[in-house]
Amino acid sequence: MTKARQAVQEILDAAGTPLCALDVEERAGSLCDPATIYRSLHYLEERGLAESFVLHCEAHGTERYYVSGKAQHRHWFHCERCHRFVDLGACRVEPILRDMEDDTGVTIRSHTLYASGFCSACRGL
Amino acid sequence: MTKARQAVQEILDAAGTPLCALDVEERAGSLCDPATIYRSLHYLEERGLAESFVLHCEAHGTERYYVSGKAQHRHWFHCERCHRFVDLGACRVEPILRDMEDDTGVTIRSHTLYASGFCSACRGL
DNA sequence: GTTCCTTTTGCGAATGATTCGCAAAATCAA
DNA sequence: TTGATTTTGCGAATCATTCGCAAAAGGAAC
Numbered sequence: 001m002t003k004a005r006q007a008v009q010e011i012l013d014a015a016g017t018p019l020c021a022l023d024v025e026e027r028a029g030s031l032c033d034p035a036t037i038y039r040s041l042h043y044l045e046e047r048g049l050a051e052s053f054v055l056h057c058e059a060h061g062t063e064r065y066y067v068s069g070k071a072q073h074r075h076w077f078h079c080e081r082c083h084r085f086v087d088l089g090a091c092r093v094e095p096i097l098r099d100m101e102d103d104t105g106v107t108i109r110s111h112t113l114y115a116s117g118f119c120s121a122c123r124g125l
Numbered sequence: 126m127t128k129a130r131q132a133v134q135e136i137l138d139a140a141g142t143p144l145c146a147l148d149v150e151e152r153a154g155s156l157c158d159p160a161t162i163y164r165s166l167h168y169l170e171e172r173g174l175a176e177s178f179v180l181h182c183e184a185h186g187t188e189r190y191y192v193s194g195k196a197q198h199r200h201w202f203h204c205e206r207c208h209r210f211v212d213l214g215a216c217r218v219e220p221i222l223r224d225m226e227d228d229t230g231v232t233i234r235s236h237t238l239y240a241s242g243f244c245s246a247c248r249g250l
Numbered sequence: 251g252t253t254c255c256t257t258t259t260g261c262g263a264a265t266g267a268t269t270c271g272c273a274a275a276a277t278c279a280a
Numbered sequence: 281t282t283g284a285t286t287t288t289g290c291g292a293a294t295c296a297t298t299c300g301c302a303a304a305a306g307g308a309a310c
Contacts, residue, residue, distance in 0.1 A: 116271080
């Protein structure tokens with residue numbers, strides 16, 4: 001494990017929230033080139049040390065977010081106003097996906113689920 | 126409703142599968158400029174006549190897919206091999222999302238769920 | 251159907267996230 | 281330490297998507 005990969009992994013592990021490449025870059029400071037951040041994220045994802053999902057929000061456009069693969073697989077809520085993520089807890093859709101596999105004959109290897117709306121702090125504003 | 130918007134809407138309504146902007150363009154022929162396809166898709170989505178989700182696949186990168194908003198809200202499976210979509214049926218996660226709202230205090234206005242893997246035809250290949 | 255005003259379109263340039271090419275630097279194995 | 285392999289930095293390239301702006305189209309009241 002190289003210095004850059006190690007650092008990116010530690011950043012994701014410690015984050016507690018999904019991070020986009022730019023977020024990781026900021027936290028890494030001038031440790032390495034931005035391109036290396038992207039390459040490190042791919043490297044970690046290939047090995048199951050990270051997972052990602054692509055979120056589209058009106059304000060920030062389309063960005064890929066990464067979370068540590070060390071924590072239990074979980075889902076996230078994205079606030080359309082403050083753009084913070086809220087942890088929705090461990091994945092609860094596996095049984096539904098099993099049913100869908102049975103119904104359709106597909107073999108599901110991964111899934112993406114996230115929700116958007118307003119967090120409790122932004123709700124009344 | 127202008128000619129371009131009308132055409133894009135009809136294309137989505139008739140597709141039976143999610144389409145990316147390029148797919149819509151191909152089906153529209155030389156009816157209008159590509160930029161107008163994008164603008165029409167936005168227009169339709171704003172008015173609830175279409176919905177979209179962003180899918181990242183190794184082979185085609187990150188693309189935004191659109192489906193008609195006229196059909197019941199449903200979820201899709203994306204085959205990692207043939208890149209076709211399989212309809213997973215009407216949305217079954219609403220109750221889970223309600224629970225998540227109760228647990229966390231967020232207000233969910235929309236959600237994205239899709240699965241990836243191998244379709245039945247590609248499974249053994 | 252003309253006039254004036256608003257909206258939409260075409261076209262080309264710009265954007266922004268991400269990826270690539272390639273030579274230099276770092277790692278690894280023997 | 282040496283030679284082979286992998287990774288990095290840096291700048292250029294890519295790809296989907298968006299913008300700016302002037303021309304074209306649509307709409308509403310005469």
